[in-house]
Amino acid sequence: xxxxxxxxxxxxxxxxxxxxxxxxxxxxxxxxxxxxxxxxxxxxxxxxxxxxxxxxxxxxxxxxxxxxxxxxxxxxxxxxxxxxxxxxxxxxxxxxxxxxxxxxxxxxxxxxxxxxxxxxxxxxxxxxxxxxxxxxxxxxxxxxxxxxxxxxxxxxxxxxxxxxxxxxxxxxxxxxxxxxxxxx
Numbered sequence: 001x002x003x004x005x006x007x008x009x010x011x012x013x014x015x016x017x018x019x020x021x022x023x024x025x026x027x028x029x030x031x032x033x034x035x036x037x038x039x040x041x042x043x044x045x046x047x048x049x050x051x052x053x054x055x056x057x058x059x060x061x062x063x064x065x066x067x068x069x070x071x072x073x074x075x076x077x078x079x080x081x082x083x084x085x086x087x088x089x090x091x092x093x094x095x096x097x098x099x100x101x102x103x104x105x106x107x108x109x110x111x112x113x114x115x116x117x118x119x120x121x122x123x124x125x126x127x128x129x130x131x132x133x134x135x136x137x138x139x140x141x142x143x144x145x146x147x148x149x150x151x152x153x154x155x156x157x158x159x160x161x162x163x164x165x166x167x168x169x170x171x172x173x174x175x176x177x178x179x180x181x182x183x184x
Contacts, residue, residue, distance in 0.1 A: 067092055070118045075099035079115045084108065 027035060041052050059066065064080035076098045083090040086108075095111030097104040106114065130136060 064093055068115060070115075070122075075102075077114060077118060079111055 025032075025035075025039075041049065042056075043049060044052070058069075062078070062080070065082060066078050067081040067083065068077075068079040070077045070079075076096075078096040078098075079092050080094045080096070081092055083092060091108040092111045092115065094108060095106035095114065097106065097114075
């Protein structure tokens, strides 16, 4: 029976692929001001939109809203919200460790301690990278980028890397091609 349902899902995706749907929401003004730009980014029919959607696809799998998800090569730590007032600080409601052979639910204090430890490790790694690559000695560029130029340059770097790693890259087949970003 699952094969039948998967086949129906694929058929429905094929039939409704180009169909547009109108969505309507009611929200208070302050929430709408924050949510509307996010919704527009999520609904963009581009690589950017797909990336935004993929970045939150796991949200519906969690019982609580995730504050942070720290991923290693095979292990994951999820810090669950919402944050709770804890005197002079705030604590997450809990956390989850997933690693081969381990599933562990953490209490709020354990979660906060592990989250701080992971953030400290990330900070050390970033600072080490900055020193290794002499980034303190370089002029500080603006945070904003010219998406068109930056995306073109990044794709060129990827092409060079693929060529160095695997030889001459094969041209992308039409089924592999995706719409470019809104800014490319």
